[in-house]
Amino acid sequence: MPGATLRIWRGDKDGGDFFEYRSDYEDGMVVLDVVHKVQAEQANDLAVRWNCKAGKCGSCSAEINGTPRLMCMTRMDTLPTDRPITVEPMQAFPVIRDLVTDVSWNYRVKRQIKPFAPRKPDAPDGTWRMQQADVERVQEFRKCIECFLCQDVCHVLRDHHKHEEFIGPRFFVYSAALEMHPLDTADRLADLKQAGSIGYCNITKCCTKVCPEHIHITDNAIIPLKERVVDEYYDPLKKLVRLFIPRRAER
Amino acid sequence: MADGVVPLKLRPRRGFLQTMRTDAWWIGPLLTILGFGAFLVWANVRVFENDHYYSGHGGFNLATNYLTPFYSPLLFDVAEKAFPSGHAILSEKPGFLPGFVSAAALILIFPAGFRFTCYYYRGAYYKAFWGDPANCAVGEPRSGYLGERTLPLVLQNIHRYFLYAALIFILILSWDVLTAFKFYEVDQVTGRRTGAWRVGIGVGTVLMAVNVVLIAMYTLGCHSLRHLVGGKRDCISDKPLSAKMYNCVTCLNNRHMLWAWCSLLSVGFTDIYVWKLARGEWMDYFFTF
Numbered sequence: 001m002p003g004a005t006l007r008i009w010r011g012d013k014d015g016g017d018f019f020e021y022r023s024d025y026e027d028g029m030v031v032l033d034v035v036h037k038v039q040a041e042q043a044n045d046l047a048v049r050w051n052c053k054a055g056k057c058g059s060c061s062a063e064i065n066g067t068p069r070l071m072c073m074t075r076m077d078t079l080p081t082d083r084p085i086t087v088e089p090m091q092a093f094p095v096i097r098d099l100v101t102d103v104s105w106n107y108r109v110k111r112q113i114k115p116f117a118p119r120k121p122d123a124p125d126g127t128w129r130m131q132q133a134d135v136e137r138v139q140e141f142r143k144c145i146e147c148f149l150c151q152d153v154c155h156v157l158r159d160h161h162k163h164e165e166f167i168g169p170r171f172f173v174y175s176a177a178l179e180m181h182p183l184d185t186a187d188r189l190a191d192l193k194q195a196g197s198i199g200y201c202n203i204t205k206c207c208t209k210v211c212p213e214h215i216h217i218t219d220n221a222i223i224p225l226k227e228r229v230v231d232e233y234y235d236p237l238k239k240l241v242r243l244f245i246p247r248r249a250e251r
Numbered sequence: 252m253a254d255g256v257v258p259l260k261l262r263p264r265r266g267f268l269q270t271m272r273t274d275a276w277w278i279g280p281l282l283t284i285l286g287f288g289a290f291l292v293w294a295n296v297r298v299f300e301n302d303h304y305y306s307g308h309g310g311f312n313l314a315t316n317y318l319t320p321f322y323s324p325l326l327f328d329v330a331e332k333a334f335p336s337g338h339a340i341l342s343e344k345p346g347f348l349p350g351f352v353s354a355a356a357l358i359l360i361f362p363a364g365f366r367f368t369c370y371y372y373r374g375a376y377y378k379a380f381w382g383d384p385a386n387c388a389v390g391e392p393r394s395g396y397l398g399e400r401t402l403p404l405v406l407q408n409i410h411r412y413f414l415y416a417a418l419i420f421i422l423i424l425s426w427d428v429l430t431a432f433k434f435y436e437v438d439q440v441t442g443r444r445t446g447a448w449r450v451g452i453g454v455g456t457v458l459m460a461v462n463v464v465l466i467a468m469y470t471l472g473c474h475s476l477r478h479l480v481g482g483k484r485d486c487i488s489d490k491p492l493s494a495k496m497y498n499c500v501t502c503l504n505n506r507h508m509l510w511a512w513c514s515l516l517s518v519g520f521t522d523i524y525v526w527k528l529a530r531g532e533w534m535d536y537f538f539t540f
C-alpha cells in the first residue's frame with residue numbers, strides 16, 4: 001500500500017502552522033479520504049468540512065499543494081508523493097479552525113445582488129415562453145456549486161482583501177446568470193460597476209482554471225459583463241446611439 | 252461589496268513570488284516575457300529602421316512584390332529609395348513629420364493597440380510584466396491595487412475601437428496578399444523593375460497569406476466582437492444572422508490565446524522574411540504562370 005506525507009495547516013483565526021502526518025492510502029483514494037484517515041487514526045480533533053464526497057456540494061474546498069481544489073475530487077495518484085502534500089484552508093476567507101473557513105461573507109454579498117425580475121407572464125396561465133437558444137447561455141452558470149474556489153484564487157480578494165468593494169468571480173457568474181436571462185428585466189450594470197467593482201478584475205483567468213464545474217467564468221460571464229458595462233459607461237458612440245435606441249429595446 | 256460588518260480577519264498575504272504551489276507555475280509568465288518581449292523589441296527596431304519593408308528590389312529577371320505587415324498600409328516611401336515600391340498611398344512624406352517618424356510608426360498604433368487592450372493579452376502581460384499576480388495563487392509585489400477601475404487602465408475599455416481598426420487591417424493585409432501574386436519583370440540593364448508583371452506564387456506569398464488568415468482568426472475571435480455581434484442581446488433566437496455570427500465568433504474565441512500567439516509569430520516571421528529579402532540576404536523561391 002503506497003504512503004504519503006500530508007502537511008496539514010492547523011490553527012484558528014489567531015494563527016496556526018503546518019503539521020506533518022504520514023499515512024497509507026489505497027488506489028482510487030482522494031485527498032479527502034486521506035485527511036479522514038489522518039483524522040481517524042492520528043488527529044481526532046482535526047476540523048474538516050465535507051458533505052457529498054462527489055464534487056457537488058462544494059464543502060471541502062481547500063488548497064492542495066498551493067492550488068485551490070476540492071479535496072474530494074483530487075485523487076492521490078495525481079499528486080507527487082515523493083515530497084509532502086500540503087493541505088491548507090482557503091486564503092481568501094477567515095479560518096474557523098484547521099481546514100474549515102468561514103465563507104458567510106459570500107452569502108451576505110449574494111443577498112445584495114438584485115434578484116431575478118421576470119417580465120410579465122406571456123400566457124394567461126401565468127407562464128412564460130422562451131427559446132432554448134436564448135436560455136442556453138445562462139444554463140452554464142447554473143452549474144455552479146458555490147465551492148468558492150474561484151473567490152479564493154482571485155487575487156483581488158486573496159491578496160488585496162477587497163472584500164468590502166469587490167464581489168468576486170462567483171457573483172459575476174451569478175449576476176451574469178440573471179442579467180443575461182431572456183426573461184429578466186432588472187438592470188444590474190450600475191451595481192456591477194460601482195458596488196461590485198467589476199473593473200478590479202484584470203482577467204487573470206485563475207477563476208476559470210480552478211472551477212471544478214469547468215464554467216468558463218472569465219470568457220462567458222465576466223468579459224461579457226465588462227462589455228455591457230463598456231456599452232453603458234465607456235463607449236461614446238454607444239451613448240450617441242442610445243439617444244435614439246434605449247438599451248432595453250436593443251436587448 | 253460593503254456588507255456593513257467588521258472587516259474579515261484573514262491570514263497574512265504571502266510575499267512576492269511566495270506560493271505553496273509545487274508545479275512549474277513560472278513557465279507561462281516566462282514564455283510570455285520572452286515571446287512578447289522579443290516581439291516588442293523587434294517591432295521597435297523595425298519601426299525606427301525605416302527601411303527594408305519592401306522586397307521588390309530585383310536583380311534577377313523577375314522581382315517579388317512583398318510588403319511587410321509592419322508597414323502596411325504604406326503611407327509613404329522612404330525618400331532616399333532609388334525607386335518607389337508602388338505601395339505608397341502618398342507620393343512623399345509630409346513635411347511636418349519629424350525625420351525619425353517612419354510610415355510604420357503612424358499605423359502600428361492600431362494593431363498594437365488592439366493587442367495591448369486585448370482581453371487575453373491583458374491577463375497575460377499583467378502576470379508576466381507586472382506580477383499582478385505573477386500567476387494564480389502566487390504572491391504579489393504590491394499591496395495596493397487599482398485594477399482597471401481608474402486611470403490609466405480604465406482606458407483598456409477602448410478595445411472595441413481598436414477592433415474596428417483591426418477589422419480594416421484584415422482587408423488591407425488581404426490586398427497585400429493579392430499584390431504579392433504579382434512578380435514584376437526586371438530590366439536587365441538598369442536592374443530596375445519594369446511595369447510588366449506576371450502572376451505567380453512565392454514563399455513570401457504563402458507566408459503573407461497564412462499571416463492574414465491567422466490575423467483574421469485572432470481578430471474575428473475577439474471578445475468585443477463577440478459582444479457586438481450578439482453577446483449584448485439576451486434574446487438571440489429571433490435574429491438568425493446575429494446568432495450565426497455569435498456562434499462563429501464564439502468558436503474562434505474558444506482558441507483566442509492560440510490565435511493570438513500564432514498570429515503574433517506569423518507577423519514577426521513574415522516581417523523577418525521580407526526584411527531578409529529586402530536586404531538581399533535571402534532569396535525567394537517562386538514560380539510564375
